[in-house]
Amino acid sequence: MNRYPLWKYALLIVALLLGLIYTLPNFYGEAPAVQVSSAKVTIKVDDDVRGRVEQALSAAQIQPDFVLLEGNSIKARFKDLDTQIKAKEAISKVLNPNEAEPTYIVALNLLSRSPKWLSSLHAFPMYLGLDLRGGVHFLMQVDMKSALTKKAESLTGDVRSLLREKNLRHAGISRDGNNVVIAFRDAATQQQAMALLADKIPEVLWTPSSDAAESRLTGALKPASMAAVQEAALKQNITTLHNRVNELGTSEPVIQQQGLDRIIVQLPGVQDTAKAKDIIGRTATLELRMVDDSAEAQAALAGSGPVPFGTERFIDRGFGPIIVKRQVVLTGDNLSDAQAGTDENQQPAVDLTLDAKGARIMKDMSRENIGKRMAIILFEKGKGEVVTAPVIRSELSGGRVKISGAMTLQEAADTSLLLRAGSLAAPMEIIEERTVGPSLGKENIERGILSVTWGFAAVAVFMCVYYMLFGVFSSLALGFNLLLLVAVLSMLGATMSLPGIAAIALVLGMAIDSNVLINERIREELRNGASPQAAINLGYERAFATILDSNVTTLIAGLALLAFGSGPVRGFAIVHCLGILTSMFSAVVFSRALANLWYGRQKKLKSLSIGQIWKPPVEVDPQQPAAKV
Numbered sequence: 001m002n003r004y005p006l007w008k009y010a011l012l013i014v015a016l017l018l019g020l021i022y023t024l025p026n027f028y029g030e031a032p033a034v035q036v037s038s039a040k041v042t043i044k045v046d047d048d049v050r051g052r053v054e055q056a057l058s059a060a061q062i063q064p065d066f067v068l069l070e071g072n073s074i075k076a077r078f079k080d081l082d083t084q085i086k087a088k089e090a091i092s093k094v095l096n097p098n099e100a101e102p103t104y105i106v107a108l109n110l111l112s113r114s115p116k117w118l119s120s121l122h123a124f125p126m127y128l129g130l131d132l133r134g135g136v137h138f139l140m141q142v143d144m145k146s147a148l149t150k151k152a153e154s155l156t157g158d159v160r161s162l163l164r165e166k167n168l169r170h171a172g173i174s175r176d177g178n179n180v181v182i183a184f185r186d187a188a189t190q191q192q193a194m195a196l197l198a199d200k201i202p203e204v205l206w207t208p209s210s211d212a213a214e215s216r217l218t219g220a221l222k223p224a225s226m227a228a229v230q231e232a233a234l235k236q237n238i239t240t241l242h243n244r245v246n247e248l249g250t251s252e253p254v255i256q257q258q259g260l261d262r263i264i265v266q267l268p269g270v271q272d273t274a275k276a277k278d279i280i281g282r283t284a285t286l287e288l289r290m291v292d293d294s295a296e297a298q299a300a301l302a303g304s305g306p307v308p309f310g311t312e313r314f315i316d317r318g319f320g321p322i323i324v325k326r327q328v329v330l331t332g333d334n335l336s337d338a339q340a341g342t343d344e345n346q347q348p349a350v351d352l353t354l355d356a357k358g359a360r361i362m363k364d365m366s367r368e369n370i371g372k373r374m375a376i377i378l379f380e381k382g383k384g385e386v387v388t389a390p391v392i393r394s395e396l397s398g399g400r401v402k403i404s405g406a407m408t409l410q411e412a413a414d415t416s417l418l419l420r421a422g423s424l425a426a427p428m429e430i431i432e433e434r435t436v437g438p439s440l441g442k443e444n445i446e447r448g449i450l451s452v453t454w455g456f457a458a459v460a461v462f463m464c465v466y467y468m469l470f471g472v473f474s475s476l477a478l479g480f481n482l483l484l485l486v487a488v489l490s491m492l493g494a495t496m497s498l499p500g501i502a503a504i505a506l507v508l509g510m511a512i513d514s515n516v517l518i519n520e521r522i523r524e525e526l527r528n529g530a531s532p533q534a535a536i537n538l539g540y541e542r543a544f545a546t547i548l549d550s551n552v553t554t555l556i557a558g559l560a561l562l563a564f565g566s567g568p569v570r571g572f573a574i575v576h577c578l579g580i581l582t583s584m585f586s587a588v589v590f591s592r593a594l595a596n597l598w599y600g601r602q603k604k605l606k607s608l609s610i611g612q613i614w615k616p617p618v619e620v621d622p623q624q625p626a627a628k629v
Helices: 006-027 047-059 081-095 116-120 144-165 187-200 223-248 273-280 295-302 356-368 409-420 438-491 498-527 532-564 568-599
Strands: 030-038 066-070 073-077 104-112 135-142 172-176 179-184 204-210 215-221 254-258 262-268 284-291 311-316 320-331 335-342 348-354 374-380 383-388 400-404 428-436
Touching (some): 030 081, 047 066, 047 073, 144 179, 144 187, 144 215, 144 356, 179 187, 187 204, 223 254, 223 262, 223 273, 295 320, 311 374, 320 356, 320 374, 335 409, 348 356, 438 568, 498 532, 498 568, 532 568
Antiparallel strands (some): 030 073, 066 073, 135 262, 135 428, 172 179, 179 215, 284 320, 311 320, 335 348, 348 400
8 A cells, every 4th residue: 555666766766866966066166267268259169279278287287177178168177276377377378379469268267166977977066146156247228220220221222223123213212210212203113113022022011102293102111020120130139249258258148138129148257347348349340352362462471572552461260361452342231141051062151141232242243253262351359350261153143142162061150150140230238237246146155055954944843843753754855855956957057046046945835835735634534533554545645636736826826937037037937846846746756755665564553653633522412311331
């Protein structure tokens, strides 16, 4: 009756071991470390850079705990702060011989002290949020009017090109706010243009009008298209911000949308607000220029002659120096999109989409320069670097350009990202800024842990006193629940904040409710005359429906917070919902396993250690005659 099969005990042991393994890293604390990341979006951090870091540390006779390539950065952990400072100086000298133009950012950071065998199992501690670790918080407002204005300017050029291609004459194209107004001299041309534009530019709603002088078409973005433009601008700004804040060496930056036109940027561990603002607000621009392959340019590259007049010397990523003409053919403003794809030979390529003005310029330029190279240059912090320099094989018309060559799929994806996210899609301004000091974050951690510890202890003491041995089972199940919850949060890579700690404290109080229901149900069965073994079985079975109903209704409220909340509310909801799921498992399965393990094999069980069982007083009917002895 009260015995679990072996597979259930095995399942619980596995869950307990996993909980211990993935919770352990959170108890080791943090150690000083050095993080190396790229100072330019065109520079990649790979195994070669990791080897140079290891060689620099070896030459300086510094022994790191480990040197790890993780994502787009290299992290080296050390035993103390003095070694950390020496390591930073040694690495900087090797990676950045020219301090005026650093290639890599070497930043001080903190990493978990968890042993290597835990890291090999991908057991990492939870990330700490801004309120627990300290750092800077920005709330940024995206100028959506500029994004819509930019789209209207692009539409004006597209309309002009379409009408020119179909030989439809107009009396002028102008902009009225974000609307495109086309004037015609006759109604017939107006109707032809309206049919053409409605087919080719479906995201615009065209409205005809006329007066005695002329006929007009007024084009306005449809509400759905307007929302799509704003959403695309917001997403591109978030992508660009992600690329930029990586330079700060932040372990877990938070960059997320708030509302329709705002972005939250939280950088835990960063205290230099001025540097953060400088990097976040940095501008990056793209330029397309022709490459100079003349004899004078080749001599300049060989070092036997000066750089020809009207040209500049740049570095082509992966190919070395290159001479490029100063005349700008196109800028990033003419680039609508860039995506990784394949060419006609199924080789990796980058597909560029230009606006009408860019398409017209590219068509004329490519027709006159077939067989020559065109350089795509990314300017950042006033310094330019050639991303790629493909050869023009044929006339490029239609506003679509395909860049192919010796590149892998990953390089094609990286190049498209550089071209697409080199600059912000719409201007932004910082409307809220605040800094949280590391000492305040440390105090928040200590108080949060203290509150959870005292809350757990108080609940455990009460349960043990009131329910005796079953109170011990309930307390152990509560501890198992806390272990599972922290392990799951660590496995998911969740960011812990003060609302998350509050949710854990709340989960502890709510989780014990299930055990209270079970224990009281067992008492009730004993009062009704059931045997101890039957009381345990009936208590768990009949309490389960009530436990399920109460947890499901609470979970619905938590899911509502998760769906409609943001920021701290969403963080609270995640911990809250996960805590409900783990509490059901621990209260129903784990505590039952302990009760079965203790009482299940006792065939002649006479009583249960579950505290005082209060029986209701027996009512005596005064009219009933007393029994005679």
